[in-house]
Amino acid sequence: MSKFGTGRFEGYTFNHFKKDLLSGTIVGIVAVPLAMSFAIASGVKPEYGIYTAIIAGILIALLGGSKYQIGGPTGAFVPILLGIVLSYGYENLLLAGLMAGIMLVLMGLLKLGALIKYIPRPVTVGFTAGIAVIIFTGQIANFLGLRDIEQHERFIENMKEIGSHLDTTNGYSIVVALICFVVMLATPKVLPKVPGALVGIVVSAVTTALLLNGHVATIGSTYGAIPNKLPEFGYPEITMDKILMLLGPAFVIAMLGGIESLLSAVVADGMTNSKHDSNKELIGQGLANIVTPLFGGIPATGAIARTATNIKSGAVSPMSGIIHGIFVLLTLLVLAPLAVHIPLASLAPVLMMVAWNMSEQKNFAHILKMKSGDSLVLVITFLLTVFTSLTVAVEAGLLLAVILFAKRMSEMLVVAKVLPDHASGGGKVTPQVVNASHDCPQVSIYTVEGPLFFGAAQTFEQSILSSINAKPVVLILRLGKVPFIDTTGEEYLRNILRDFKRRGGSILVTGVQPGLKNIFDQNGITEEIEEQNFYPHTGEAINRSMNCLNRNKCIGCQHFAFRECKELSLTGAKIS
Known part of the structure; x- marks a missing residue:
């Protein structure tokens, strides 16, 4: 491939393309099961997660401010999106996502990208750990195969719901979940370059199809067939009443999306000794979130784990992110009929592992051991995230952090x-x-x-x-x-x-x-x-x-x- 383009593609060669092709394919393989898992955990159909990975993944790579960013649905959004779906419905989630996209674009145009450095570490660690707890506990029902579970917006209500349905525990689901979990952990030791989550899902799905057919809930039995076609264009109903009603949820989506995407870009900078454009990243994220809902996709942001996988796999340009989106699209067109056989119990350990990896338990323990004002900010942000909402948690965490900062400064x-x-x-x-x-x-x-x-x-x-x-x-x-x-x-x-x-x-x-x-x-x-x-x-x-x-x-x-x-x-x- 000859040199083409300018800027981030300047000096691009065929050798670069081969590296991007490999890394994009690997990340695409990782993204497919995660996209479906995050969508299901957010209370929507699995194909909506696939649409998000395709459209947002390509647009964020093309328009964002980081060369290595991989965009798509993420675990951090799960409790927020689930709460919006339960309170307002899927159609209004699309409108909230579109509004959040507009907010992100405005934040980028107003040069607010640098503000990420003013969010204290205890606040981000606290709400990230809280989100991890919500994701982990949210998969207990699928892990145990519980029936007739109703999802609630609040953590305590969900725990009560699980407790009241423990008598419906399905032993076959536990076996399938354990198979996926063991295979997922063993794969990196045997096949280091193969995504363990994908192998775990495939092995457990095949086991279910051959030996436990009809005994375990699957994507097909719960959500129906996944259409193996391109998403159709449409737009949510927009009224002033809906806009006013969704301003709060949209702002939370925009803030969390901005925070996570910029944190992911910072991680990428550290791994590659490069430098991202934070304001361009916000604009790219915003445009992706404006377009994605028009095709049924849910809100997206930069995915730290997938971005890191992209870099470790040898990515050299945004082309890897574009290839990742194209791979997910081809998977949708070719393999969608097979996805209906994936047991929900197979997705549970995958999301539980995602929750564990995003929990930042080492940083959490380190800040906690300091027994300082930062420890208080961490604990309050964490508890409020779990027991109330991310909005309340971040607001309270930031307010407390400001008060403690003022106190420390006054003591100086x-x-x-x-x-x-x-x-x-x-x-x-x-x-x-x-x-x-x-x-x-x-x-x-x-x-x-x-x-x-x-x-x-x-x-x-x-x-x-x-x-x-x-x-x-x-x-x-x-x-x-x-x-x-x-x-x-x-x-x-x-x-x-x-x-x-x-x-x-x-x-x-x-x-x-x-x-x-x-x-x-x-x-x-x-x-x-x-x-x-x-x-x-x-x-x-x-x-x-x-x-x-x-x-x-x-x-x-x-x-x-x-x-x-x-x-x-x-x-x-x-x-x-």
Whole structure:
């Protein structure tokens, strides 16, 4: 194959195509059973998962921002999609997916792709582990072959449903599930390059067809035949009432889809030493989710495990993702009639293994062992994901993470009263030399270190007010290690400035960094302090303060805070 295309296909050769053909085929083999499994677990027909893998898989590869991304239905969506299907129905799921696609496109156009780095790790680990628990427990009924199970939106209700139907346990289903599970685990040891899930499903399905026909529920007996034809174009009914009703679910789909796709792209970057375009990835994901529902497909996102498999199999370009979609399409056209013989009990261990692999148990245990604020965020996000909903869990997790972050940042703020340390020789200001007998009554110097924001501003004000109450003549604020100030910090600083000026004192500021100075210029603080009262070094501010002292109060003072104090104590003379 000659070179063609530009950008991600620049320099593409026939050798590259051969690698993409192999990797795309391997991922396609992995994707077929997963697509059906995720669709069934989401409460829809298995072919809808196949349609999603085909259409979204190709579009995400073509339009996304990662060279190696494999898109399709994923386990992370299962509890969300199942909840939407149970509450609103399949038709409204399609509309919610389309709306989520539009939201993702807008997020990409607004350059919000970089925001993924601001989602704390404990939140993502917490809700991922929670989703894994929901997926795992959701397959217990199929594993045991329970009959007449009604799916519910809430975890507790589903557990009660399973408990009340344990008397319908089917031993044949357990045998089939165990066969699939054992084969799935043994395959990588015997045939490392062959997907264990596929072999497990095939072996258990053949066993069922030959020995247990009619004794175990299959895709065909539960959902009917899978049409071996291309999905038909259509569009869901769109009304303003439906749009308003589905705004919440659509936003959750968009947020989770964006998070998972960008996390998958980051994983791909780490494995290949490449760099994805996060905003283009969101746009590609969005366009795929706009088109896919028009052909009956469910919401899709980047699949971390399949993307990793794609890279490990030798993929070099998005062509592997396109080939993966084409392979799934050919499988649908050729092998769909055979898929009806797959037992639901065979899909259960596959999804249980997916849940185990996505649970991030090592990271979960590590964060938990820290016994810190992150541990609290993790546990709350996890529990809320399992027992309420992903929406509530992420909102609560992020809110708690922000509160804990603000608390930590506020604890970083240090406001210390300082004086020159003449014993050190250099005369650097330090807090150690300040004590009851060595502290100038007329000049107060404070070093402020850390951000002056809403969580720390009150501490800053209280520390300075203790000096103002002592009625010094000069207040020197050393702000060289203040990286930023927010509007709350500004307000507290203004209060200090106004109170001190009202008492007739002078305020000098030293070491302000350019970024902070720009903020002061913009919000009028520079004008209140006055430009001539800014100094690059503390020594210059101290020299200026010596000319502001009440000389009469210096006579007889024994604090000797500054070098000039001995002479001032004796004579009260003016120091020039």
